[in-house]
Amino acid sequence: MKINVWNEQIQLENPELVIGRIAKPVILEIWNGRQKDSVIRREYPYTRITQTEDGLKACTEIDDEWAGKTEVTDIYRTEEGSVVLSRQVRILRESGYPGMRLRTEISLLPEKKNAFEDLRYFAPPAIYDKNDLDEDGYEDYFHTKKTIFRDDRFNYPMFTCYSEETKEAVSIERDPLPAFDSNPDRKISEETGEKEALFLQKTDIGSMGADGSDGSTRLTCCYPFYEGDATIALYIVKMVPFGAFWPMKSGEEFSVTYRISNHRYENYHDACWYGIRDIIRKTHPQAEPLSVSPEELIRLRLDALDHYYVEKTAEEDPNLPAGYVLNCHPQDGVQLENIIQYGFTGQNILNAYNVLRYGYEHNNEEYRKKALKTADFFVNTIHIKESGMFYNLYNVDTKSVNFWWTGLLLPLAYAQGEELEKLMGPLYEYRKDVIQKLVSLKGAYLRCMNEDVTALLRLYCYEKEKGTEHPGWLEAIENYAGFLLRTQEQDGGWYRAYDLEGKPLLEPVKWFGNTVYEQKSSTGTSITFLTELYELTKNEAYLEAASRAGMFVKEYIIDRVRFNGGVHDSIYAKGQLIDNESILYPMFGMLSLYEATKRKDFLDAAVRAAHYYASWVCLWDVPLPEDSSLHRYGFHSTGMGACDTCGCGYVHPFQLMGVAETAQIAVYAKDKELFDIARLYWLGCNQTVETDERPWGYAMPGLQEEGYLISWWAVDDPMFAADTGFGYRLKGEGNKTCFPWINAVGVKAYWAMKDRFGSVDFEEIENKYF
Incomplete structure (x- = not known):
């Protein structure tokens, strides 16, 4: 590029055309x-x-x-x-x-x-x-x-x-x-x-x-x-x-x-x-090194999670609920609501898989029992045998299933009338038209069902390898697969959510979308489940459905750059956001299809999706106010993952979920910089786990805050006023929230790296492949 003065204006040119003018x-x-x-x-x-x-x-x-x-x-x-x-x-x-x-x-x-x-x-x-x-x-x-x-x-x-x-x-x-x-x-x-x-x-x-x-x-x-x-x-x-x-x-x-x-x-x-x-x-961005070994990190994460395990006897609740209800301000660790969530913010079966596997590897019988009870409850009570679907939520205190629609609007799951308006503040009036429709709906998100049934499938295969069959689990898994085969659309997609009879939910449009990109935004979440079930059963129908979904996702979501709707808790003008999670699952799907079929078009799509997934990593240390909490604790934003477009300037550790798969795609594509980003995610997103060596002001080792403000976000909004539990969300502060997904994705990243590479030593892996 060269600089010219043209007609008293500064002109930026390359040999073929004028790139820009400063008039x-x-x-x-x-x-x-x-x-x-x-x-x-x-x-x-x-x-x-x-x-x-x-x-x-x-x-x-x-x-x-x-x-x-x-x-x-x-x-x-x-x-x-x-x-x-x-x-x-x-x-x-x-x-x-x-x-x-x-x-x-x-x-x-x-x-x-x-x-x-x-x-x-x-x-x-x-x-x-x-x-x-x-x-x-x-x-x-x-x-x-x-x-x-x-x-x-x-x-x-x-x-x-x-x-x-x-x-x-x-x-x-x-x-x-x-x-x-x-x-x-x-x-x-x-x-x-x-x-x-x-x-x-x-x-x-x-x-x-x-x-x-x-x-x-x-x-x-x-x-x-x-x-x-x-x-x-x-x-x-x-x-x-x-x-x-x-x-x-x-x-x-x-x-x-x-x-x-x-x-x-x-x-x-x-x-x-x-x-x-x-x-x-x-x-050459560098994230902070881990404060303890990876093995110690997962031990601490699972120990913290175990503090929030809940189960009830038949006398207390004939449904025999069991699961991880972590929902607290990490600064005090006090439990807020006893709700077992599946997928998205709960990831209960993924947590059960992590706990079970750790229990086997460290001879912890208590962990194994808790994991098995969590899985059994999911199959026996959360599974809807008539439709093949799963509920997204169980309220332990009311002894009932409920319907998880709106994330930050979680009070819909346990509050009514004046209490609901009080808990939600101005957001209730802002979202009233949507809330009034959602509160009466009975159904489930496709993504949430896919996440935990995929974890159940992996749990089933792991137990089978250890010599224990769970035919009831497999029956529920295949029953759900039947639901997917019945509801797949001709274009290969699935809708974002379904009622209890398996019919797509399309209203309110503000929430479920009015374009194909929004209405079928979660299609990618079905693919890995179907390919892994095909590997277990060799039923070609599963691979065929996964491949059709893969072609839909490649064309509509990846190639057109229309990924959205992964996050289920929008509080903005639209119910679906462009976010990091909505490109993660297409990446997972394309990788699983490539590994199942060896088709180059799936590998090319996996690489492209991985590049977009990688774009959510923070590549610099954002300067923070010196009087902020994060500055005092020595927070570095490099390696943390951004969340969504509307809330840009807010980062969180969810990108741990895709660390191993990003690294694997990098190896397949011989893409060194993509591998570097997998390492950045691993280090940056594990940075804020509470350890004795690296305290962050949380109630116990192994806790981690859900997200961090490195820019301004709704600082004057009454719903986040300073006198609320979630207030004081200024730049340089955390969001004062902790959910089960945090430790679920952190431990999942460890197991996935071990399974694919035999190690979580990125230098060792880099030397081997690059």
């Missing part, structure tokens, strides 16, 4: 101190441009009533096929306005089609393509063509735009990375009666994204940050402008540097993956 080189946003109608946009030309050995030096000297006397100096230089733009602002004399922000705008491909809907975007975890499942050209969750996010919402502060017409990918990134942040002093505004959403702050966090709101698309960066109306920072229910301004005092100065690059790629997937690969090659 308005100096844009300052002056803040008048108010919350409404408060930003004055001022545009200035360069007053002096000089050629340098490797680029340009451009200066603007301002002296007016808005910016006072301010000097802006921009250095452009070419470096390794990219253009580096270093910007410095010096305030020589203040104007009387309290703050300012520097804005950078680059018109993309100005001589080609460049409307927002013409381009595709990649800035994980904030945006995949356009987050546009209904394909109307707008981002779905905020219904906007202006997607600008804080730097700390990105897994790496880089935003890429890709043109299908030119096959060009244009990226802008922070280089060097943001180095500091703080919690600003936000006063109560007299205008709004709420905390300021616009404020002064010296922070190194900027924002970047694409703005196509006026018909043509510009890469847009702000320093300090600005997210505009499309932010989840302050509230879930309403959107307000949100941003910081640098104090405009004499002697103040600030600077920011961007790297702009472009590459030609044959398709969108390559643009996404090779961008990540190049970051890894350039920065």
Whole structure:
């Protein structure tokens, strides 16, 4: 890429076309101190441009009533096929306005089609393509063509735009990375009666994204940050402008540097993956080493889980419930609700598999008994013999099955009337239309059923290898497989949820979706179960159904980049999110189909899915406020996994679930950087387990918090007020939640690595295969 001055504009070019134009080189946003109608946009030309050995030096000297006397100096230089733009602002004399922000705008491909809907975007975890499942050209969750996010919402502060017409990918990134942040002093505004959403702050966090709101698309960066109306920072229910301004005092100065690059790629997937690969090659991200050995880690995890095991005698409950009801604030470890969940946040049968296997390997008879009782209860009571399905939830206190629909709306499972409204706060009114329909539904999520019946199948095979047959388990497994064969659609897909008679649930549309991508988003979760059942039984019908589902998932979910609906607890404008879990199961499915059939198209799809799954890893240490809990405990975000697009800036350890499979696909594909990401997930997502050697303030060793805020998320929303158990979710804090899935996926990763590689020593595996 080279730099030219064209018609008093800065032009970025490659030999074939103009990549971008900076038509308005100096844009300052002056803040008048108010919350409404408060930003004055001022545009200035360069007053002096000089050629340098490797680029340009451009200066603007301002002296007016808005910016006072301010000097802006921009250095452009070419470096390794990219253009580096270093910007410095010096305030020589203040104007009387309290703050300012520097804005950078680059018109993309100005001589080609460049409307927002013409381009595709990649800035994980904030945006995949356009987050546009209904394909109307707008981002779905905020219904906007202006997607600008804080730097700390990105897994790496880089935003890429890709043109299908030119096959060009244009990226802008922070280089060097943001180095500091703080919690600003936000006063109560007299205008709004709420905390300021616009404020002064010296922070190194900027924002970047694409703005196509006026018909043509510009890469847009702000320093300090600005997210505009499309932010989840302050509230879930309403959107307000949100941003910081640098104090405009004499002697103040600030600077920011961007790297702009472009590459030609044959398709969108390559643009996404090779961008990540190049970051890894350039920065060599390293996660924190484990505080104890992997073996000690799983011992601690299972010991903590065991504290939350519940079983009842026939006299107490004729259903003989048994399972792991872990649901607490990890800081105190006090159990909140005695609910046995299957799949998603509960993963009870996966936990039973982990406990049973550990019990055999360490001669722990108590563990084995508990695991077997948990599995027996699942088969005898949770299995619905008439339809072949499984319930998703059992309430131990009320001695009844229930229906798990909405995650954070979990009170639907145990509260009614005024108590329900009290527990859910403003969210109840916000979601009232959906809640009133869901609360009367009786059925189950496909994903949840598939997760724990797959674990039951593995449990059955493991016990069989140890010499014990469980014919009742196998009968339930095959009965469920029959349900899948009966309900598979002609296109190979399954619906997201079914009623107790096995009919698909499609209402409310806001929850179950109105596009094929949403309605059949969980199809991938069936594939591995069917392929593993085929390996056990050699029944070709199972492999045929899995293969048909594989072709559906490949075409609709992976190739079109329309993965969504893996997370079942959306509290946003839509019931289904683009999330890390909704690409994990297609990856599992493609891998299992390749290993069962050796078909190259399945391996290619597995690699592509793994690349998208890998994109959810955090590749840098986000700066945290020094007074935050995570900063005090020495938290590092590198290697942690992001959760979903709406909640970008929130990370969690779920990606442990796919560590071994990601590593295996990397070995098959000879893809070193993909293997590096499997290692990052293993280390980063195990980082926050409480150990004596590495405390995190949790009630006992082996506990781990569900998630961590490395950016702003709903900090002013009443449902997360400071006086609630889940309050004080500021940047640098945890979400104060602990569920059984956390230890389930952590131990599963260990067993899966041992089964596939005989080791969890990534250096040893790397030396063997790479």
